[in-house]
Every structure is written in C-alpha cells, then in structure tokens.
Amino acid sequence: MIDLNGIKLRNRLVTSASLLGYGAPKGRLAILGLSPIANFVDLRRFGAVTVRTVTTQPREGHFTLREHWSLRELPELVRLYRGALQEVDAGWLNAFGWSNIGVDRYFDEYFPRTMEQQRILSLGGFSADEFVALVETVNAKARPGELAAVEFNVSCHNVDVDFSAIIEEVLRRAVPASKFPVILKISPDFDYREHARLAESHGVAAIAAINTVKGLRLDPATGRPLLKNRYGGLSGRAIKPIALRVVHELREMGIRVPIIAGGGVRTFNDVREFGWAGADAVSLGSEAWLKPLWSMPLAPLHALHIRRLIGQVAAWSPR
Numbered sequence: 001m002i003d004l005n006g007i008k009l010r011n012r013l014v015t016s017a018s019l020l021g022y023g024a025p026k027g028r029l030a031i032l033g034l035s036p037i038a039n040f041v042d043l044r045r046f047g048a049v050t051v052r053t054v055t056t057q058p059r060e061g062h063f064t065l066r067e068h069w070s071l072r073e074l075p076e077l078v079r080l081y082r083g084a085l086q087e088v089d090a091g092w093l094n095a096f097g098w099s100n101i102g103v104d105r106y107f108d109e110y111f112p113r114t115m116e117q118q119r120i121l122s123l124g125g126f127s128a129d130e131f132v133a134l135v136e137t138v139n140a141k142a143r144p145g146e147l148a149a150v151e152f153n154v155s156c157h158n159v160d161v162d163f164s165a166i167i168e169e170v171l172r173r174a175v176p177a178s179k180f181p182v183i184l185k186i187s188p189d190f191d192y193r194e195h196a197r198l199a200e201s202h203g204v205a206a207i208a209a210i211n212t213v214k215g216l217r218l219d220p221a222t223g224r225p226l227l228k229n230r231y232g233g234l235s236g237r238a239i240k241p242i243a244l245r246v247v248h249e250l251r252e253m254g255i256r257v258p259i260i261a262g263g264g265v266r267t268f269n270d271v272r273e274f275g276w277a278g279a280d281a282v283s284l285g286s287e288a289w290l291k292p293l294w295s296m297p298l299a300p301l302h303a304l305h306i307r308r309l310i311g312q313v314a315a316w317s318p319r
C-alpha cells in the first residue's frame with residue numbers, strides 16, 4: 001500500500017473518473033458504461049478505481065440513463081453515443097454532462113459489489129450546499145477504509161456551473177465535513193493555480209491534474225458541431241503535454257500536496273515523464289476505455305498491455 005497524504009492506494013496507477021464507470025457492470029455482461037477491457041483486467045489490481053462523477057440526484061445530462069435497449073433501438077443508442085463522444089484528432093471529445101445514476105443508487109447498486117477494489121468516488125455538485133450534502137451521504141454510507149478518497153469534480157465543462165464562483169465555499173465547507181481524504185480535480189481551462197492554492201490552504205489531501213480540455217469539432221461539410229452540447233472535453237494523447245505543463249507549473253509555484261497526474265497516459269514512459277514533472281501517482285483515462293469500435297475484439301490484447309503497465313508502475317517510485 002502507498003499512503004499519499006492519507007490516501008491509501010495499492011500502487012501509483014489509478015484509473016481516471018468515469019472511464020471504468022461505477023467499477024462493475026450493471027448485469028453479468030459488461031455493456032454500457034464499462035470498458036470491455038475490464039473483462040480482462042482485474043480491477044482490484046489498480047492503485048484505485050475512480051468511480052464516475054455522481055450527483056445528488058440522477059441526471060441524464062447529454063446522454064441517457066436508460067439501461068435496456070432492444071436490438072431494434074440500437075441505432076438510436078449509437079446516435080446518442082455519437083452526440084456525446086467522438087474520436088477526434090489524437091484524442092476524444094466528450095460531453096456526457098454528468099450523466100449518472102445519482103449518489104444513492106451508486107451506494108445501493110454498485111458500492112456493495114466493488115468492495116474488493118480500492119475506490120475513489122468522484123462527486124459533482126452545482127453549489128457548496130450540494131457538495132456538503134454529497135459528503136454527508138458518503139459519510140453515512142461508507143465506513144472508514146471503504147473509500148480511499150472522494151474527488152471533487154469542479155472542473156467539468158459540460159455542465160453549466162461557474163466553478164470559480166463556488167470553489168472557495170465548496171472547499172471551506174465540504175473538505176472539513178468529509179471523513180474521507182479529499183482530492184480536488186482541476187482543469188487548465190479554469191484558474192487552476194488559484195484553485196490549487198485554495199485547495200492546499202483548505203486541507204485537501206491531493207490534487208488530480210488534469211480534467212479534459214475544452215474543445216470543439218465541426219462537421220467539415222455542414223459546419224454543424226459533432227457533439228450535441230457543441231463543446232466537449234478533449235482527452236487522450238492530444239492533451240498530454242498540457243497535463244505535463246500543469247503538473248510542472250504546480251510544483252514550480254510551490255504546491256506541496258501529492259499530485260495524481262493524468263492526461264494522455266498510455267505507456268510506462270508517460271508515467272515516468274509525469275513523475276519527473278512532479279506527480280506522485282498517475283491516472284489512466286481514455287487508455288483504460290476508449291478504443292474505436294472496430295478494435296473492440298482486440299480488447300484482450302489491449303488488456304495485456306494494461307496489466308503489464310500496472311506491474312511496471314507497481315515497481316516504480318517517482319523521482
């Protein structure tokens with residue numbers, strides 16, 4: 001076990017929020033919301049699995065909460081997917097808009113089934129009141145040690161909140177209210193230096209850097225945005241240099257709390273690079289899930305790569 005300022009991780013490779021859904025498939029078949037790779041990688045081997053951002057109430061966001069689709073309706077499901085997620089230049093653009101089942105259903109349906117994993121639960125609120133309410137729910141439903149940390153998502157573009165306006169109050173009220181260590185997830189599209197400084201002064205245990213970077217793609221023939229929400233969050237290879245820059249800058253400005261770095265991580269060399277930049281742990285996002293549909297049958301091979309990566313990171317210590 002590794003102890004990052006009170007956050008207990010099995011090793012220094014965690015998964016980024018949402019990429020492995022709620023940590024378990026809905027039924028016995030891994031479909032919606034869970035990577036096919038999860039069929040071939042034991043999720044207990046990750047330092048921790050970061051669960052999709054949950055909110056006080058279930059939300060459709062820009063996607064859907066419907067779980068049962070007949071074969072005939074599959075084209076409609078694919079259309080919804082394409083409106084929320086597209087493969088773009090060296091990465092992915094997504095705007096699910098916090099589509100999630102809500103904190104209560106997470107605790108009822110998934111929490112008891114993922115007890116053997118090390119887990120970080122991502123929380124998303126539209127106000128300080130909501131973050132406090134979420135933290136209180138988590139305190140009531142999880143016993144000490146059952147979650148490695150909670151992560152505050154105050155850096156998502158796909159929801160209509162001005163996080164800069166609420167962040168100070170969120171940290172001031174919700175961090176001390178949590179009985180679990182708090183991670184603050186930041187984005188280069190907001191004033192991340194200020195957010196990191198505030199986080200440190202309000203006692204967060206670690207910073208997760210970075211969330212996706214706001215982007216746009218248009219259909220070249222029609223000029224129409226590819227995503228339903230127009231803008232989306234860019235992830236994957238394209239953002240790795242940005243993430244490295246942010247981690248490095250945070251260290252240069254004197255941020256001392258542990259940094260869990262993510263953004264375009266695919267290989268062990270990426271992990272080492274983030275270590276040199278100042279990260280204490282690294283998170284696997286798009287690489288843990290997103291692959292073009294045609295390559296899904298290759299999931300077992302890809303899983304082999306991820307299993308090897310976990311082994312390499314388990315034997316690694318930064319700097």
Ligand SMILES: Cc1cc2nc3c(=O)[nH]c(=O)nc-3n(C[C@H](O)[C@H](O)[C@H](O)COP(=O)(O)O)c2cc1C
Nearest residue numbers: 016017018053094153211235236263264265285286
């Ligand atoms: C499809 C998708 C859904 C995501 N959902 C969330 C989310 O619910 N909460 C969150 O904090 N980040 C979310 N993210 C951002 C990732 O956790 C991660 O920070 C980002 O993708 C950058 O890492 P990567 O380049 O390795 O993918 C999502 C990313 C993708 C691609």
